[in-house]
Amino acid sequence: MTSTTTTAPAGRQRRRTGPFRHRGSIWGLLAWVCGLLFFLPFGWMLLTSLHSEPAAATNPPDIGAGLTLQGFREFFGESTGVSPWPPLINSLTASIASTVLVLVLAVPAAYALSIKPVRKWTDVMFFFLSTKMLPAVAGLLPVYLIAQHAGMLDNIWLLVILYTSMNLPIAVWMMRSFLAEVPKEILEAASIDGAGLLTILTRIIAPVAAPGIAATALISFIFSWNELLFARVLTGVVAGTAPVFLTGFVTSQGLFLAKVCAAAVCVSLPVLIAGFAAQDKLVQGLSLGAVK
Structure with a gap:
């Protein structure tokens, strides 16, 4: 039994x-x-x-064709002498600088909207969201005229300002959901111990919400790196970015597929490396605000 x-x-x-x-x-x-x-x-x-131009242009593509690095040599200016490093450095400068500014502005704003909520904070959040409802091309002409009168055309810092303003609403929305998960008891204990706002943000909020900050930073970096419209219109020789440089491979002589793919691989590598390096923080950050 x-x-x-x-x-x-x-x-x-x-x-x-x-x-x-x-x-x-x-x-x-x-x-x-x-x-x-x-x-x-x-x-x-x-x-x-990794294919030659004739092999890449076949229809259907010849998968078993011989491999070569000629497309990458063309990207790095073997035959033309045009170096891709200035556009890559411009994209890196604009993306990193705008991402840092976005975090500096988004974290205090999200703190005010989640942990220390202001009056009618829902209206504030809707205002942030409403700034993304206007198509980017609709504001292209006013931005161009303002930049022309300010003497900032073909200036990398103009792109930094634009990318910061474009990514800030999304960053505030993301950071608010992340900071809403921070235990209020920790913040109350820090306030009782005499910690100021800057101390709370740097020594308490930042370590606890590190996955969310990493996810927000990575998404802001990707959006800035991939932006083409404003960079194409507002820059020229000096401040041209990597996506603008990539469009230069589509010429009137035709589409050289192997060279274009090699250029696209090289331009995509920084984003792929950043995403791979921060993949654990990205997964934690994207799931942090969704789990209640």
């Missing part, structure tokens, strides 16, 4: 956990399939960049 009562629950437990175990395997397989599907365009672009 005793053996029956001890083995029956174990059998029921095995029957319950079995389907869940298989369900977890199916979800894992689906995750791998989705990951491979997202990687497939970049993998195809990388493979095309």
Whole structure:
């Protein structure tokens, strides 16, 4: 009688956990399939960049063609003498500087809207969101005229200002959801101990919300790095960015697919490296504000 009562629950437990175990395997397989599907365009672009121009231009593409680095040599100016380093440095400068400014402005704003909420904070959040409702091309002409009168055309710091203003609303929305998860007891204890606002932000908020800050910084960096419209219109020779330099490979002589793919791979590498380096913080940060 005793053996029956001890083995029956174990059998029921095995029957319950079995389907869940298989369900977890199916979800894992689906995750791998989705990951491979997202990687497939970049993998195809990388493979095309390693082909010669005749092999890359065949229809259907010749996957088994010989590999070469000629496309990457063309990107780094072997035949033209045009170096890609100035545009890459311009993109790096604009992206990093604007990301730092976005964090400096977004963290205190999110602190005021979540931990120390201001009056009618929902109206403030809607105002931030409303700034993203206007298409970027609609504000292109006014921004161009203002930059022309201010003498800031073809100036990298103009892009820093624009990228900061473009990414700040999204950063405030993200940081508010992250900071809302910070335990209020920690902040109350710090206030009782005499900590000021700057101390709370740097020594308490920043370590606790580090995953959210990393996710916000990475998304702001990606948006700034990939921006083309304003960089194409407002810059020229001096402040041209990597996406603008990339469009120069589409010429009137035709589309040299291998060279364009090689250039696109090189321009995409900084974003891929940044995302890979911060992938653990990115996953934690993106899930931090969603779990209540």
